[in-house]
Amino acid sequence: MTHTAHLRHLTRVSTALFGAVLLLVPLAGWEHVARTSGGVDGPGRWALTAFAGAVLASAGFVLYTRRSSLFYEPIAPPGRGHAAAVAAVLFACAFVAFQPMLRMGLLSDDFALLDSARDMDFLPSGWSSLRPLPLVLWWFLDLAAPAGSTPRALHLLNVGLHALNAWLVWCVARRLGVSGLASFSAAALFLFSPVAVEPVVWSSGIFDVLLATLALVLCLVVSRGPEPGRRDQLLCLAIAVLMLATKETGVVAAPLALLVYWTRWGAGSRRVYATIGGMALVAGVYAASRQLAGRLDPRLTPAFDADLIERLVVQSVGALSLPLHEQVIRTHQAAAIAAGLVVIILLATWTFRWRQAPHGARLALLAAAALLLTVAPTVRAFGVLADLQGSRYVYLGSAFWCVALGAALIDGWRSRAGRVAGACVAGVAIVGAVAAEQAHFAPWREARRTRDRALYQMGSIPANCARVYIAGVPDHVDGAYVLRNGLTQALASVGREHEIVRASAAPPECRLDLAQER
Secondary structure (H helix, E strand, O other): OOHHHHHHHHHHHHHHHHHHHHHHHHHHOHHHHHHHOOOOOOHHHHHHHHHHHHHHHHHHHHHHHOHHHOOOOOOOOOOHHHHHHHHHHHHHHHHHHHHHHHHOOOOOHHHHHHHHHHOOOOOOOOOOOOOHHHHHHHHHHHHHOOOOOHHHHHHHHHHHHHHHHHHHHHHHHHHOOOOHHHHHHHHHHHHOOHHHHHHHHOHHHHHHHHHHHHHHHHHHHHOOOOOOOHHHHHHHHHHHHHHHHHOHHHHHHHHHHHHHHHHHHOOOOHHHHHHHHHHHHHHHHHHHHHHHHOOOOHHHOOOOOHHHHHHHHHHHHHHHHOOOOHHHHHHOHHHHHHHHHHHHHHHHHHHHHOOOOOHHHHHHHHHHHHHHHHHHHHOOOOOOOOOOOOHHHHHHHHHHHHHHHHHHHHOOOOOHHHHHHHHHHHHHHHHHHHHHHHHHHHHHHHHHHHHHHHHHHHOOOOOOOOEEEEEOOOOEEOOEEOOOOOHHHHHHHOOOOOEEOOHHHOOHHHEEEHHHHO
């Protein structure tokens, strides 16, 4: 059997799996899919993951059989004016889209983290995480912002970084050989992705948003040329250190840089591997020193439990294949089915185009490998639920996913009709992403109202109560965090200094049940 026949056979298998997805999801019932899609046994997530596996098998086969055509021709970088125009459009779209969320205020962990930043306690001893860089940024913003406007400044920071990340996605896509229109589509899909709502709207999502900024800059540096200069080597090491100072998952800097370099240039020289090795050494020293100091969060230690790995793979791939909140799935079942159909048909047609453009297969493998790599350090804590709670874990991985999605939409079409159809589908996909993102704002608006009611009720606690017991504290509203953490600091924000204790340790007049007060 020839290579082409093998490829066609694999494509037919992939198409058969697509059909299984279409049959399985309606038979399982959208209510059940919405309820269990965030779990290991969610049929919708499982089906989409199985399909993604078939596509990746096709990609690997294409790369193996067409090794001689894997290297890109020199790519002319976009002009500064072009890059500036794209940046202006993305920043404007970001601030227009997220403008309603700028008045969100503080939620959950925000209260405690802001207190630590104001006290210049950038390495809180009571916190197992070591993430000083974002806290330093918060301290600076709190110092520079007018009185009472710090929460708004924190939201502006997240939105600004998210817009910058969308522009960096465009830059990375262009660097990897994706066409201009496909690169812009990738940036727009990333900008309006529903999985970006949690890390961008929630101020504490700064850790994931800033980490993505640094990681994407690192990808641009390592893909700049086949032979990095001394300045690039030092810059890579500096970025790796900053990633570790932003979030523990920054340990993926070295393998992520290697993935992007291989995607762009293939095999590297000694200098390339020395640079990658230097970043890996920095991560190793960091992890070892934290372990010796007893400051390594046990949830971030390696785990090879089959159930954990299964959950990580299924939920990460499933969340990005159909990034819709369960309420959207239940309310707009036809649109959700249509979205699944679009993903299936899109990737099916993309596999056919790999015969003429094998670099598309490289992008598919990069998207999958980068997604799993960036979430792997959180294997113990990882989880993306049906309400998109925990979607911040896949924020960085979604950048590479969107690069591949943009290429799948537009690149590789030989006929004019195909290119026009791809552009039209890209436009529809972007409009759909905007609608899904705006729908995902609803739980966060309700979380803000719930927090305001809770703070108002807690203000009724007598001021002479040194110890108080508070029951019914709202944890989240459909995935949007309210007061899961930071209750003591939230009380302080309404001018009350109380010690939170058990019910038996608080006088009757110092007990409050927020659930009964609603």
